[in-house]
Amino acid sequence: MDETAALSTLAVIGWGALGVFIGAIASIAVSLSIRVVVRRRESIRHLVRHMRMSLRIFLMLLGGGIAVLIATGPSPYFAGPTWRPTFRQIFIIVMIFATAMLLTGLIRAVEDSVLHRRRDDDDAEETPHYRRVRTQMQVVDRVLIAVVWVCALAGALLTFPSFRAVGTSLIASAGLLSIVAGLAVQSSLSNIFAGMQIAFSDALRVGDLVVFNEQMGSVEEITLTYVVVRTWDDRRWIVPSSHFATQPFENWTRREPQLLGTVEFDLDWLVPVEAMRVELTRLVNASDLWDGRSVNLQVTESTGGHVRLRAVVSARTSGDLWDLRCYIREEMINWVQRHAVYALPRTRLEPETTPAPPVEEREEFVDQVVEQWEQEQSVEETRLLPEPEPEDDAVIDDGALPKWLQSWLVQRHKGDESAPEPRPAKESRAELTLSSTSPQARLYSGSPEAEERNRKLSGPSAADMAEREKTAERRLRTGEQPKVEGEVEVEGEAEGEGRGEVEGGGEGKGAGSAVESGSSPEYLVETHVIAKVEDRPRAD
Known part of the structure; x- marks a missing residue:
C-alpha cells in the first residue's frame, strides 16, 4: 500500500514537471513569435519587456496545474487522492494572482508605449504636452493596477464558501457599512480624489517647479494619495494630494519656465543711478545666464536716509535666474566699491x-513754478487746436470779377506804403526735460517686452468694466423692483399699450412678445430689458 502511494506521488510529480516543461516551451515559443513581430513594429517592444516574465510564470503554472489535475482525475479504477479538492482551490487562487500579475504588466506596457509614441511625436522628452500625458498616464496606471489587484483579492476570497456567506451579509448591510467606511477613510478618499483632480485638471505635472509653504522644488512623482516634491538640496517632501487641491501654491512652470528676478541695493543719495544702469546693462550682456528679454534699474524707494535701487533681470530657468541674481549682486557691489565709494550707505x-x-523768496519760487506750468499748458493747448479755415463769404473767385474791379481791390488793400513792416508774433516755447528715457530705466514701458508686461497687468479693459457696471446696475434695479415679473405680464397683454424702456435710453416695444414666445421674465432681465408699467388697474 505504501509503495502504491509512493508511486502515485511520483507519478503526480512527474506529470506536474511535464506540465511545467510544456508551459516553459510554450512561453519560449510565444516570446520568439513576439520578437519577430517586434522587428516590424517598434511599439510592441514595451509589451515584451513588461510581460515576458509574468507570461512565462503564468504559462508554467497553468501547465503544471492542469497536468496535476489530469493525473489525479477520477477514473473507474481510482477515485483520486483526498487532497485533490484542496489542490484545485489552491491552483485557482494561484492562477487568479498570476492573471493579475499578467494584467499589471500589460497596463504598464501600454503606459510606456503611449509615452514613447508621444515622445516621438513631440521630438522631445520634456515638452509640456509630454509631461501632462505622463502625469495622467501615471495616475491611470495606478488606478487600474489597484482595481486589478482588488478584484484578484476578492476573487481569491470568494473561492472559500465561508466568505461567500460573509459577502451575502455584507451586501445586505451595504448601506450602513458604506457610511461607516466613508467616515473612517474620509481623509484617504479625499486624497485619492484630489490626486485624480490634479492629474486630469492639468494644474500640476511631473517636472513642474512649485513653491508651497515657503519651500521650492520640482514635482518628482504624483500618486493617488500624495505628491513627491524634490527640493534643491535633494530632500523629498511627501505632500498629501489634498494640499495641492485645497491650498494655494505657486507653479513657476505652468506655461513657460522663463522668470523675472530682482536685486535690490540700499545706497546713499549721491549714488550715480544712470552710471549704475549702464554697468548693469554691460554685466547682463556679458553673461550667458541672461536670456535677453528684460533688464532695468529703477529707484523704488527714497526714505529713511537712503535710496533703494531695484534691478530686474530675466532668465530662461529658475536656476539660471538664481545664478544671474547672485552674479549681478556681487559685480555691482564691486563696482560701487571701485567707482562710487561715496554712494555707500551711511548715517549723516x-x-x-x-x-x-x-518766506518771500519761497512764495516767489512757487509762483514761478505755477506760471511756468501754465505757459507749458497753453503751448500744448495751442498746438492741439485745429488749423483755422476761411469763411465762405471771405472766399473770392478772381476769375469771376472784371479786371477793373480786380485792380481797384488790389489798390484798396495795398494800404499805406509808409506803414511799418509787421513784426512776427512772439512765440513762447517751453522745453520739457525728461528725467530718463532709456529702456533700462522702465519696467512697464520703453520696449516691446515691457509694453506686453504692462498690458498683462493693466487689468480689465474699458468694455469689461462697462459691462460690470451694467451688470451691477441691473442687479441693483432687479433687487429694487421685486414685481418685475407681474409688470412684464401686464405688458404682454396688449402690444399697443405695453410699451417699455430699453436700458440705455429710447423706447421700444414691451416684453410681451418675448413672454408670448415662451421666454421667462428672468431671461428678459438678463438681456438688459427693464419693463416699466404705469399704475393702472389690471385688465381681467
Missing part, C-alpha cells in the same frame, strides 16, 4: 549748512 550727523530762504 551734521549741522545745518543750507538754511531755508525767506
Whole structure:
C-alpha cells in the first residue's frame, strides 16, 4: 500500500514537471513569435519587456496545474487522492494572482508605449504636452493596477464558501457599512480624489517647479494619495494630494519656465543711478545666464536716509535666474566699491549748512513754478487746436470779377506804403526735460517686452468694466423692483399699450412678445430689458 502511494506521488510529480516543461516551451515559443513581430513594429517592444516574465510564470503554472489535475482525475479504477479538492482551490487562487500579475504588466506596457509614441511625436522628452500625458498616464496606471489587484483579492476570497456567506451579509448591510467606511477613510478618499483632480485638471505635472509653504522644488512623482516634491538640496517632501487641491501654491512652470528676478541695493543719495544702469546693462550682456528679454534699474524707494535701487533681470530657468541674481549682486557691489565709494550707505550727523530762504523768496519760487506750468499748458493747448479755415463769404473767385474791379481791390488793400513792416508774433516755447528715457530705466514701458508686461497687468479693459457696471446696475434695479415679473405680464397683454424702456435710453416695444414666445421674465432681465408699467388697474 505504501509503495502504491509512493508511486502515485511520483507519478503526480512527474506529470506536474511535464506540465511545467510544456508551459516553459510554450512561453519560449510565444516570446520568439513576439520578437519577430517586434522587428516590424517598434511599439510592441514595451509589451515584451513588461510581460515576458509574468507570461512565462503564468504559462508554467497553468501547465503544471492542469497536468496535476489530469493525473489525479477520477477514473473507474481510482477515485483520486483526498487532497485533490484542496489542490484545485489552491491552483485557482494561484492562477487568479498570476492573471493579475499578467494584467499589471500589460497596463504598464501600454503606459510606456503611449509615452514613447508621444515622445516621438513631440521630438522631445520634456515638452509640456509630454509631461501632462505622463502625469495622467501615471495616475491611470495606478488606478487600474489597484482595481486589478482588488478584484484578484476578492476573487481569491470568494473561492472559500465561508466568505461567500460573509459577502451575502455584507451586501445586505451595504448601506450602513458604506457610511461607516466613508467616515473612517474620509481623509484617504479625499486624497485619492484630489490626486485624480490634479492629474486630469492639468494644474500640476511631473517636472513642474512649485513653491508651497515657503519651500521650492520640482514635482518628482504624483500618486493617488500624495505628491513627491524634490527640493534643491535633494530632500523629498511627501505632500498629501489634498494640499495641492485645497491650498494655494505657486507653479513657476505652468506655461513657460522663463522668470523675472530682482536685486535690490540700499545706497546713499549721491549714488550715480544712470552710471549704475549702464554697468548693469554691460554685466547682463556679458553673461550667458541672461536670456535677453528684460533688464532695468529703477529707484523704488527714497526714505529713511537712503535710496533703494531695484534691478530686474530675466532668465530662461529658475536656476539660471538664481545664478544671474547672485552674479549681478556681487559685480555691482564691486563696482560701487571701485567707482562710487561715496554712494555707500551711511548715517549723516551734521549741522545745518543750507538754511531755508525767506518766506518771500519761497512764495516767489512757487509762483514761478505755477506760471511756468501754465505757459507749458497753453503751448500744448495751442498746438492741439485745429488749423483755422476761411469763411465762405471771405472766399473770392478772381476769375469771376472784371479786371477793373480786380485792380481797384488790389489798390484798396495795398494800404499805406509808409506803414511799418509787421513784426512776427512772439512765440513762447517751453522745453520739457525728461528725467530718463532709456529702456533700462522702465519696467512697464520703453520696449516691446515691457509694453506686453504692462498690458498683462493693466487689468480689465474699458468694455469689461462697462459691462460690470451694467451688470451691477441691473442687479441693483432687479433687487429694487421685486414685481418685475407681474409688470412684464401686464405688458404682454396688449402690444399697443405695453410699451417699455430699453436700458440705455429710447423706447421700444414691451416684453410681451418675448413672454408670448415662451421666454421667462428672468431671461428678459438678463438681456438688459427693464419693463416699466404705469399704475393702472389690471385688465381681467
